[in-house]
Amino acid sequence: MPAVPAPARPNRIAQLLDEPPHHPVARLWALLRSNPPAVASILALTMAASLVSLAQPVLAGRAVSLLGSGGFRQLLVPGAMLVGVALMSSVLTAAGNLVAAQAGNRLVRSVRDEASARALRIPAHKLVDHPTADLVARCGIDSEHLVEVFTHGPVQFVGGLLLVVGALVRMTMIDPVLTATALVLCLLALGVIVVLGSMLSGTSQARQEAQGEFVAECTRSLDSVLVLRAFVADAFALDRLSRSSGELQSAANANDRARSFMGPVAALTMQATLLLVVGVAVVRVHQSQLAVGSLVEFLMYTMLIVGPLAGGADTAAMMAEANGALNRIVELREVIDRRSGIADGSDAGTLAAFTDAARVDHRPTGVAQPTSSVLLVEPTVAEAAEALMATGALPPLLRGNVVFDEVCVRYRGDTSREFALDHVSFHAEPGQWIALTGPSGSGKSTMLAVLEKFVQPSSGRVLVDGVPLDEHDDDTYRSQVGYIDQSCPLFSGTVRDNLLLGRRASDERCWELLEQVGLAATVGSRSNGLDAAVGESAYAFSGGERQRLAIARALLGNPRMLLLDEITSGLDALNRQQVMDLIKQTMGGVTTFASGHGHFGMDHADAVLVLENGRLMDAGSPEELRGRSELFRSLVKV
Ligand SMILES: Nc1ncnc2c1ncn2[C@@H]1O[C@H](COP(=O)(O)OP(=O)(O)OP(=O)(O)O)[C@@H](O)[C@H]1O
The missing domain is CATH 3.40.50.300 (P-loop containing nucleotide triphosphate hydrolases)
Known part of the structure; x- marks a missing residue:
């Protein structure tokens, strides 16, 4: 069996899920901060890949210039350098992708663990509004979306930005007028892509919701598979599953329509932009204001900046998706039992210590016990337990004295009657x-x-051993x-x-x-x-x-x-x-x-x-x- 890797800084994730920053960007930043070494490595690798990519147009431009002034032999050195630079850029990109994917998986694991811990803390009465399957979807599918924060998130965007800035500096050195034209055209194209991206994020959210619903329906049916079979109700279950599956298909279709539309439109916008830039550049060459070698270099830079700019819109759409998923997981904090906190290893230890040390023998001793007598506790073990408790290592032992004082319980949404428990009072010894x-x-x-x-009672008091149950x-x-x-x-x-x-x-x-x-x-x-x-x-x-x-x-x-x-x-x-x-x-x-x-x-x-x-x-x-x-x-x- 493969070794199970440790989750990433669960405390930070727990803190984030308990007190999420208000702004979506701050939330994503908080997720990234859960693994600073990974962020630093991805940033370093992405920026190195960007810097290496920036060298490619310079080398290509020089090669073209050499071709004009001499023979093919002179191309050998810049050609070899071009190949080397391309290889290095690919290796750096691959390494960056790998580190990002692993950091993303680690984040998903931590969020999944924390989400599961919260789901397990759901108070019984809230299971009506949050059925098991809904919780499963939040812990499973929604957590999975967060991988994008590391693989297609702000870090990659920063690397891309370096590429854009570097390219623009070099392009300005080659031809400021043409650079200004190219920049205006690229920004216009980007505006179009951002608008398309915002359309996409709405449909992505709807798809996520529908996916969650389908998983929920599926879990419900599979949970009751034997009952369904016994009632020959396969068709009933299949019908419900098929309806939910159909809704998922509709949501997926809407999302894919937006995606399929956005892809080509974005590509077309970028191609039109490039063509316009090429057109203006050719005029500049024709007017002898730009050498052919510089033209090649300039166009390669233009192509280099198109990628990150278009990718920026993509990043925005994916981050919107990740944020939607994170919101659904954060919502779990509203349903958990806030007072009880999350069980961790130390709790398990306490329980085990209690179990082993405070062994109680409940077997009757043969002597009739009065109904109000205390438990039949093995004296030595009980004494040991009491001694341990005095050190604070063990919870105080309950005696089991229970008082209900005018206790009322009202369930939300139960309209059949006012109270499920109506002013109940009694005392058990x-x-x-x-x-x-x-x-x-x-x-x-x-x-x-x-x-x-x-x-929890809506009114009245429950005392156990004289202490309010709440406490x-x-x-x-x-x-x-x-x-x-x-x-x-x-x-x-x-x-x-x-x-x-x-x-x-x-x-x-x-x-x-x-x-x-x-x-x-x-x-x-x-x-x-x-x-x-x-x-x-x-x-x-x-x-x-x-x-x-x-x-x-x-x-x-x-x-x-x-x-x-x-x-x-x-x-x-x-x-x-x-x-x-x-x-x-x-x-x-x-x-x-x-x-x-x-x-x-x-x-x-x-x-x-x-x-x-x-x-x-x-x-x-x-x-x-x-x-x-x-x-x-x-x-x-x-
Ligand atoms: N989670 C809930 N949400 C809303 N109403 C609830 C919930 N649980 C119980 N009720 C309602 O509270 C009332 C008391 O239910 P409860 O389950 O305590 O009765 P019971 O005496 O145990 O019944 P049974 O013997 O059938 O198990 C019923 O009217 C029931 O419909």
Whole structure:
């Protein structure tokens, strides 16, 4: 496998994406500043190539003059020099292109990494406006456009400018009148090209948008490929893809029309300019105001300046494209969770340290625990964890005391009712198992999302261990909260990858966890054990096994609180009971909020919260509620 190169100065890129300069030129400059050595090398190589190119017309003019005054033999030296200069110019240009392409790729990598890190921080409620596929397009296609900043950007333009200035100086020395004429004509031509370029940048932006839309549609369909197949809905998906593809084609056509039109018109404008210059130059030769050798030299310079001038317009169009792409990536800062920052290596270290040092044994000791008791913590390990925490190396351990005080949640765009959670108040003691029940849409998942800090209440307070939830550091808090949902997503990779999710633990610990959740035999029977591939979307595991793996994953984090979102809904009755018993057995004593339908989980509950239309209708032990709540009885009968 090829070595993975390091990204370019990610901090600078992170800073740029967080606080982008207002002006587009300043933004591009900030991108270039992420790699000063590359900019210096490209500038040096481009300028050297320009200087070498400037020598070509001088040599050609001298050769023509020598031809007039002597024989072909005298051409040998200037001819050889011309070839040498042409070769050197090509080598310098090639080296400049290579350095620029590599610097561009490095920049793209850094922006892609930062964009991905931001996309992964998107709060759950914003996924409605920014579906996964839209984020994929921003991280992938849009980042790719930024390569142009190095390959066809301002640095090349500066090199070209040197060529233009050098050529104009030499042309003025040859014939100032003709130079002034050529310059006026070239600038007029440039004006035409710039106007065409601005037309092009609008169509490029539209093409980018359409490209993003198509990738988004494609990702959505492929994400659900098995569901589509099961419903024999290939034609439905294909129709949507084809429509999106058609829109992309229209946008691409408009862009290509502008491009195809712009290319020849720009070329025609430049040819007309050259012809006019040649015409005026021939008149000057005819009037004996210009020698033939100087004419050749002059015309070669004119051709030299045409390239960079036309290229300048091209650069402007490409930079407009890059800026459009950068804007879409910068927009990600509006959607990420600003308070949580971006996870980096140091965070991973903290998590691993917490996982290893603060090992909590949740297995019951055989002694009945009062519902409000603190966790069953192995004294020595817990003491070590507390000692470490005192040094600031570890996050404070949660106790799991939860208070909801008049909590309301209102989703943007949800017009079905005012609140998804409507003035909900309750108090859960550490170690209690709280069951959430209620009809579909009553707000159970929303309550769990509030506790996971996925959703922020619109009003009211949530206190965890007496501290407003807002004030708990997101990563520190979440590293202590186990979250298991019904989908139990597994990532393509190995059993170990799915168990650890980037955390560190010994093989022994992994097997211990698998043993605890009853998966050791299943994983042991696979040829590679912990390194067995789970397969794309984990088809190699049954629903129950996925639940068990998800529980083992949560266990590894030594959660101090547990959020279970309808985790048994996809399982048969036997498996549901087993999974619930397993959680109680392995994580008993941890404050647990478990949402679900029917009576499953009720056996474990210390208290049940009955929700309806976002309101807390009743709360109490299952026995109390069975006695007094018609709604509860109707729900548990399901
Ligand atoms: N991201 C969202 N944007 C807008 N409305 C939402 C969003 N998520 C949930 N809702 C709405 O909030 C209300 C509560 O939904 P929630 O998912 O919390 O209910 P639930 O009790 O978990 O339902 P179920 O048992 O069907 O999973 C519903 O009316 C739902 O339509």
